Amino acid sequence: MRSILIATHGYLADGVKSLLSIIGDNQAKITYINAYVDDTPYSDQLSSFFKTTHQDDEIVIFSDLYGGSVNQKLMQYIDSPNVFLISGFNISIILEVLYQPSPLSNKILSDLIENSRQHLQLVKPIEVTEETNSDDFFKSEVIK
Numbered sequence: 716m717r718s719i720l721i722a723t724h725g726y727l728a729d730g731v732k733s734l735l736s737i738i739g740d741n742q743a744k745i746t747y748i749n750a751y752v753d754d755t756p757y758s759d760q761l762s763s764f765f766k767t768t769h770q771d772d773e774i775v776i777f778s779d780l781y782g783g784s785v786n787q788k789l790m791q792y793i794d795s796p797n798v799f800l801i802s803g804f805n806i807s808i809i810l811e812v813l814y815q816p817s818p819l820s821n822k823i824l825s826d827l828i829e830n831s832r833q834h835l836q837l838v839k840p841i842e843v844t845e846e847t848n849s850d851d852f853f854k855s856e857v858i859k
Contacts, residue, residue, distance in 0.1 A: 717819070718772045719812065720764055721804075722748040722757070722789060723779040731777075734806060735813075743813055750785045758788060765792060773797050773819050775812050777804040799824055807831035 721728045728747040735745070746764045750757040768774055774797060778786040781802035793800045799819060801808060808831035817823060 716769065716772050717743045717812075718764075718768050718774045719743050719745045719809075720748065720761075720774070720776045720789075721745065721809070722750060722761070722776065722785050724750055724783060724785055726752060727779055731806070731809065735809070738810070757785070761788065761792070771797070774799070775819065775824075776800045777809060778802045779804065801828065805831055805834060807834040 721731050723731075726749050728749045732745075732747045746767075748757050748760045748764070765774075774792075774795075776789050776792070776799065778789055778800065779802070780786060783802075786800070786802045789800055792798055797819075799821070801812075801824065808828055811827040811831055812819070812824070815823065815827065
């Protein structure tokens, strides 16, 4: 079983939850933790999450900011070879992991992360001409 934890500062995790609910169901068990939104220590939620996982589960953790306090707290859980921590996530990498049929490994996750980086682009619209169609928004220019 693949278990996924999305832990962020503020309500970003809830935003991801909202987006994923629109996209549809998946087979993964997903837990969302919004850190620092009240006086409740999120470390209790982290402990609860790991108590619900099994030793043979693939566990993928997403944190919002590399080096941030949430990411630092999560680092204490990545000693097992089946636990992976991805920081600075985007929606693309979450979807890649959710729908990845193969068992996960460092190599597979590195490849998925590289693929998801391609979705981070500075985009500038192109001028609509006779050769282009105003409805064809994928014909925008990617600025490098």
